[in-house]
Amino acid sequence: MLTLLLLSLVSIIFIYQSYKYVIGRPAGFPPGPPRLPFFGSYLFLLLINYKYLHKAALSLSKWYKSDIIGLYVGKYPVAVVHDGQTVREVLNNQVYDGRPGLFLSKMRDADDCVRGIFFQEGVLWREQRRFILRYLRDFGFGRRFDQLENVIAEEITDMLDLIRNGPRYEHEHQLVKPGGYRIQLPLFFNPFSANSHFSIVYNERVPRAEMAKLIKLIQFGLQFQRNADDYGRLLSIMPWIRHIWPEASGYNKMNEANLYIYQYFSEFIDRHIDSYDESCERDFLDLYITEMKKDLPKESGFNREQFIMALIDFSFPAFTAVGSQLSLIVQYLMLYPEVTKRIQREIDEVVGCGRLPDLEDRQKMPYTEATIRETMRIETLVPSDVPHKALEDTELMGYRIPKDTIVVPSLYAMHMDKRIWSDPENFRPERFLDDEGKLCLKKDMSLPFGAGKRLCAGETFARNMLFLITTAMLQNFDYVLAPGDSLPDLSKNFNGLIITPPDFWVQLKER
Template identity: 45%
Template sequence: MDSNQENSQNTENKISKSNCYCGKERNLNIIEVSCSHCGKFFHESCIGYQMGKLLAFSQNYLFTCKFCSPTGLEIYKRISSSPQQMCITTIANLQRKSVKDGNLRYFFSKDKEIIPFIDAYWESITTIARKQTTGWYATILKTLQSHTDLFVCQDIEGDLSFGLKNPDLEIIKPSYEKLNQKDDDNLMESFESNQNKVGRQQKRKFTGLNEPATGPTGKKGRPNSDIGAIVKLPAHGYPLEHPFNKDGYRYILAEPDPHAPFRQEYDESPDWAGKPIPGWLYRVLTPNAVLVALHDRAPQMKASEDRLSIIGEKGFCMARCTHFVTRGSWYWEATIEDMPEGSATRIGWGQEYANLQSPLGYDKFGYSWRSRKGTKFHESHGKHFSNAYGEGDTLGFLIMLPEQEGARYINNTFKERPLVKFKSHLYYEDKDKVSDTLKNLKIHPGSKIYYFKNGECQGLAFENIYAGAYYPSISIHKSASVRLNFGANGFKYPDILNEYKCKPVKIVSVQILLSKEKLLEMVSVILLAVVVILFLYKTYKYVMYRPENFPPGPPRLPLVGSYLFLLMLERKNLHDLALRMCKYYKSNVIGYYFGGNTKVVTVTSYKLVKEVLQRPEFAGRNDIIVLRLRERNFKLKGMFFIDGDFWRDQRRFTLRHLRDFGFGRRFNDFEAEMREEILDFIQMIKDGPRYKHEEKFMKGNGRLKFPYSTTATMTNCFLQVSMGQRINREDQAKAFKGASGSFGFIRNTDELGNFISIFPWLRHINSRISKYKNLRDASLILYNFVEEIVKREIDTYQDGHTRHFIDVYLNEMKNEEQKLIGFDYDQLVMFCLDMIFPASSTLPIVISFLVRQLTNRPEIVAKCQEEIDFIVGNGRLPGLDDRDCLPYCEATIRESMRMDTFAPSSVPHRVMEDTYLDGFFLPKDTAIYANIQSVHIDQALWKDPENFRPERFLNHHGKINLKKDFSFPFGSGKRLCIAETFSRNTMFLYTTALLQNFNFKPDPVFGMPSLSEDECGTGSVRYPKDFWVQLEPR
C-alpha cells in the first residue's frame, strides 16, 4: 500500500470512531450536519462545501460525507422544509439560547417567540419563498397543535406555549429515510458500473467537448441551480470544474484542515461572522492518483472523465498533471490513440511556470519530444533526436534527478495565501513568480531525460537540465488524442523500471525543493512565529477570558490576576476605582480576578448593595493569609471573618449573653459606667497630660491628637461590658500600645488584602516588601494585649460565680460537646480581639472624622450646642434618654458617617453557592464587595451628596426620619455589625458630651485639619491622617 492509500485508510478508521473529520465530539453551540449514510455529525467549518444560510438543528438538507460519497467528495443539497421541521428547528434553537442565557426553558410562546423567530430566519429554515401574507401563522399553530407526537403545549394565562415532546437536542437530524435519494443512488450505480469497465469497454467522455459534464439539468435543459451540490464526479473525487491557472495567478484546491489550531475557538466565536475564512483553517487537497490537472491546462485541452486521456483543439496548447517530482528517477507512458492528419504532439516534462498557451519546450521551463520527425525541443530550439512517432505508438518518459547536497524537500502549505470561492469550492490563490524564477534558474548536475518508443530507448535526450519541480506534461496541436499511464494498473513495458532503476509516477508525493539554508531559515521563522503567535494568543485569551455570563471588568495577568491593573489605575482608593470602572463598563456589577483564579465582584447602587448585604448566599467570608496572621498559630478564629455553622453558633451565643450585660440594648448600669468614663476623659482634656504616655497624644490647653487620643477611653467602654473592668489612667500605656497594633494592621493592608494574600510565600523571601512583617508585628501587639486581659480573667475565674461575659464563655468551654464545635481558648481570645479591635480603632476613626468636620464647620457646632443647651443644659451630661430630643446632634453624627465612609467597600463577602446577581452568574467562592461608598454619594438618593448637610436626615417636624437614611455604615442583613447599637450609643454619648463642654478650634501649631481626600488613607478601611485639634472649654 502506498503512503497516500495508507493515510486515507488511517483517516477512514479515525472517522469511523468519532463524529466529525476533526475527530472531536459534537458541539451543540455551532452548526452541524448529519450524513445520510453513516449518520455521523460534522461541524460546518470542517466541511469543504459552502452551505450558505443554515441554522443549527436544521432538517431541510441532504448531506453525504466524503467517506460515504461514491466520489470521495461531499454532497450537499438544500430541500424544502415541512411545517413540522420548521417548528422543530425553531423550538430547538430557542431552547439552546435559553441554556446560553443561563435560564433553561422548554416551553416558548407561539406569538412572542416562535412566530417571530421563524419570520426572522425564514430563508435559513426553508427554501420556500417568503409568504407575503400572515396566513402561515395559522399553519404553524395547526402544526404545533396537531402533531402531538412531536410537540407538547401549555396554556399560561391565555398565552399558548409549545415545547418539544423529547427535549433532547442531540437526536434532532433529518429523516433521511423519508427523503428521495434517487439522485444519490443513481450516482452510486453510475460510479460502480463505470468502475467495472476497463480499457476499450469503457467509453471515455471528454469534459466540455461533446456533452456537458455539469450534472443534472432543470427545466428545458438548463443547468439545475443545485448543480454544485450533486454534480457527477469521477472516482478520484476531484471537482471537474476549476478556475484555470492564468498569467499571474495559480489556484490550488483547498479542504478544511481538521488539525488546524484553534478550530473550536473559530467555530464558536461570533467575531468571524461575515468575514473571509482564514487560510490556516484549510489545507491543500491533493488527489490520491496522478491525473490530468483540469485547472492547470489550457481551456482548449479537453480531459476525459477519468482524467487519463486528453484531446487537443486548434493550435498548440498544453496541460500538466497533478503531481510533480523533484528528486529520484521517475517513469510514465503515453499512448497515441488518435493522430488525424495535420495534428501533432509534444510530450515530456515541464515545470509549473511553463506557458500553457504554448507548446511544451517553448521556454526554459519545459523539455519535449515532438511527434513530427522525432524532434526534441527546449527554449524553442529543436534538434533531431529520433524517428517520428504516431497513432498506436506507446511512448515512455524517464527523468533522473539526483539528490543535491544541501537540499531539503518540504510540502508547500499555502496557508498564508487568501482563499477564493469557485463553484462552491475554496481555492488558495497564489501569485506566480515567473520573472524571479527565471533569474534564479540553476543547473541540476547529473540530471537526465530519456525517451522510449514501444519499449525501445531512443537515447539520452537532455542532461544537466534546470533544477526544479517537473510535471508530466502534454501539448497537442489540433485534435490528436493521447492516453496517459502513470503505472496505476501497470505499464505496457514494465522492464524499463528494473533496467533503469526508476519508479512509476503513480507513487510520487508532492514536494518542493529548498536549499538547506533556506529550509533552516524558513523552519526557524515558522517555529518562532508559531511560538510567538501561540504565546500571544494564549496570553490574550487568558488576559481577556471571562466565564460565561460573568460580569464585565478589567483583564487579568497570570498569578496576580487583575490586581496590578487596579493598582496602575488607582493605588490609593480602590473603591473610587470601582465606581469609575462601573461607568466605563456601563454596569453596576463588575468582575475581576484576585491572584490567578480567585474571582472577585464589586457591586454599586443602593439596590444591589442592599441585596448583597442581605441575601444569605452572600454571607460567607474569604479565607486569606492576611486574616489568619492575626492569630498566633494562623488559625481562622474570632467573629468577623468566619462563616458557616461555626459563625452562626458563635454569633447566636454571643448576642444572647452580651445583651445580659448591656451590650446592644439600653442598660442603666452600662450607661452609668460609660458616663464615668466620659467624665474622666473630659477631665483629662482639661487637665492636660499627667503621664508620659499621654504626652504623645495631648498637650496642654485642650490640644488633642486624633484619632489616638480617644483609643484608651473607647477600649475601656468595651472592657466594662465584656469583663466588668477598665484600665486606669496610669496604666493606659498598654491600651495605647494595643491600639497601635490595630492601626498598624489597618494601614498596612488595602481593600483587597495586599500582595501577601496573592503570594503568601513572599513572607519567606522579603517580609518587608510584602508588608508581612509589619502586619504580623502589628497583629501580635494587639493579640498579646488581648491575651493578657483574657488570662487575667481566667486566673480569677470561680466556678459557679458569673461576673461578666468572659465567665459565661468559660463556663461553656467546660462542656466537652461545645469544645467540639469551637468553644475553646483560641476562639475566646480571637473573639475578644475582634471586639477590642473596633473599640480601639474603628470608633476613634469615626469620631475623628466627625471632629474634623465639626472643626471646619463652626455653624454646625453652634446648632448642636444650642440644641444641647436647650434640652440638657450644663448641669449634667447628655444621656441616651435625651437622644430623641437631640435630633440635630443625631443627624450630624449620621451625616458624618455618610460623608466619611469608614468601610467604603464593606467587609468582603463570599458567595456560598452558585447564584445570580443582576442577571450575572456568580460561581461559588467568588469574593464580593458591596461598594457602600457608591450609595453614600449617590446623587439620586441624596441630591447634593457632596455637601455636609445634617438636615437631610430630618423630617419637616425636625425629627429624625429613618426612611431618609439610605446609608450602611454598619452593613446590613445577617452580617450587620453586632456592635452597631453599642457603637451608635457610644458615639452619641461622647459627641454630645464634647459639644456640651468644648468648642472645636484649629490647633494653634498645625492649624485647621484639612478635609481633602489627600489627607485620608485607605488600608483595610478608610481613615484620616493624624491631625491636632484644640478643644476649648465653653
C-alpha cells in the first residue's frame, strides 16, 4: 500500500512539474505556444509551416491576437515581433544589439569562439565594425566612388560578353550554356558582384580564366545559406544530433561549406600577410595588417582569426545575397511582363542603347528604382533579420523581455502589414511613386537591410549593384521562356538564412 502511495505521489509530482514546464514562461512574457522537452516551441513552428518559419511565427501571432509572441527554441526564450513600429524600435535600440550564441554561429569557427561581425557583440564588435567601415569607405565602400563604378561597369561588360558568346572556360559552363543566352540563376550574377566587392577590399579582381575557385566559393556560400533557417535549425537546440544524423540535420552541408569558405579566405589573407610591406600600402587589407602588428592588448581583436572571420562576414552578402536578390527580381519581371516593358521604356528614354546605365541615371528612372524596392519588400531576403538578443531586462509592447532573450524583428511581417501597405500581397511598384510619377522615399517604410547599428554595412553597394545589373540586363535582353520552361513558382523558393530561388536556367533574347 505504501509503495502504491509513493508511486502515485511521484507520478503526481512528475505530471505537475511537466505541466509547469510545458506552460511555464517568465512573468510578463508575451503569449505564445507551449514548449516541449528538448524542442521547446520549435516543433510547433515546423508543424505549422516547416518551410517558411517566419510565416509560421506570423500565423501564431494571429492565433494569439498579439503583435508579439513568446516562444522557446530549445532552452532559449524568444520574442518575435510583428508590429512594424516595434520592429523599427528593436532595430534602433542598442539594448537589442546583442547576438545569441546559437550553434549556427559557433560552428563557423574551429576554436568554438564566435568572431567576425554578424554574430559578435559588445566592445569587440563595435571596435571591429567601426575600424572596417571607416577604412573601407576610403576605398569606395558605402559611398559614391568613380573608380568603383568603373570597375562595376567593366564587370558588367564581361557579364554581357559571357551571355552573348557563351562560356570561354570550363568553369563558365556552370554559369551559361554553350552558345550563350541561357544563364543559371542565382549563381550567374554572383561572380561579377563578388569581383566588384573584392576590388574594394584588396584592389584586385579575379580574371575570368581563374574564376573556378571563386565560383566554387559562391556555390558553397549558397549551400550554407540554404541549409540553415531563421532559428538555426535543430542544431541550435540539440547540437549533438550532428553526430547521429549529420546529413538530415543539415550539419554536413553547412560544415562542408563553412570549411571551404574559411579555407578560401584564410589562404587569401595568409598570402597578404606574407607579402606585407609596411612601406607600401596596397589596399584595405594592409591597413588591417598594420593594426595587427601594433602592440595592442589581446582582447582588442586584431589578430589573424578575427581578420578572417570579419572579412568573411563583410564579403558574404556580395558573393551570395546580391545574386540571390537579383534572381528574385528576375522572377518577378518574368511574372509581370508589363513591369518589364515599362522599365525598358524608361531605360530607352533615359539611357538609350549607346552606353551602359550608370548611377547618374538612377534619379531619372523612378519606376525602375520603385520596382527594385517593391521586390525587396514583397520578397524579403532576410525575413527574420539576423536574431538579436536583449542585453538587459527591458519591455516591449507592455511585455517583459528578460536579459538574454532572443528578439526576432520580423522584417517579413513588417513588409506584409496591411496597416502600413494596404495591399501588401500585391506586387505594385507604383506604391513608391507620388502623383507625378517621381520616387517618394517617404512612402518607403520597408527595411530590407535592417536599421540601427546592425544595419547591413553593404546597403549602398547592394542597392547600386541591383540597379546597375538590372538595368544593364533589361537594356540588352528580354527574359523569355524556352521550350520546356515554365514561369517561376515562388512557392519553391528556399528559406534558409536568406530567401533564394532554386537553381534554374533562364533564356535571354537580344532586344
